[in-house]
Amino acid sequence: IKPATLSSALMALVPHDLQRKVDALAPTHFDAPSGSHVPIRYDGEWPVLAIRVQELFGLDRHPSIANGTVPLTLELLSPAHRPIQTTRDLPGFWRGSWADVRTD
Numbered sequence: 507i508k509p510a511t512l513s514s515a516l517m518a519l520v521p522h523d524l525q526r527k528v529d530a531l532a533p534t535h536f537d538a539p540s541g542s543h544v545p546i547r548y549d550g551e552w553p554v555l556a557i558r559v560q561e562l563f564g565l566d567r568h569p570s571i572a573n574g575t576v577p578l579t580l581e582l583l584s585p586a587h588r589p590i591q592t593t594r595d596l597p598g599f600w601r602g603s604w605a606d607v608r609t610d
Contacts, residue, residue, distance in 0.1 A: 531572045539564045546571070546578065552594075556581040559590060559607070568596040582607075 517525060532553070535543045540561040547554040553571055555578045562580075570577045582590045582599070590607050593599045 533571060536569055536578070538562065552576070552579045554579045554581060556583060558583045558585060558587065559604075560585060562596065566597060566600070568594065 520528070532548070533546060535545050536555050536557070538544055538557060538561040540563070542557075542561050544555060544557050544561070547556070553576065555569060557580065559582045562582075568577050569580070577594050580593050580596060580599075582593065584590050591599065591603060
């Protein structure tokens with residue numbers, strides 16, 4: 507059985523109102539300020555969002571899930587989708603290391 511098939515089968519057993527709550531607390535995607543719909547990975551200790559740094563321009567708060575209680579680990583990528591930095595503090599990144607990253 508493929509994981510996607512198993513997931514769909516299990517979710518079919520969950521009442522619709524509970525599915526909506528799960529989707530709100532642990533969304534499958536992040537809607538970036540750029541308009542992109544970027545998948546969130548849940549395969550480790552913390553949820554991870556691998557996203558091009560340019561897609562976060564204008565965002566001054568760190569993205570989170572679970573009503574703001576769980577910050578996403580951001581894998582910040584270059585325009586070529588190469589890893590630049592990992593952070594759980596986007597405002598700190600903008601204030602600090604963004605200047606160094608931008609010059610590279």
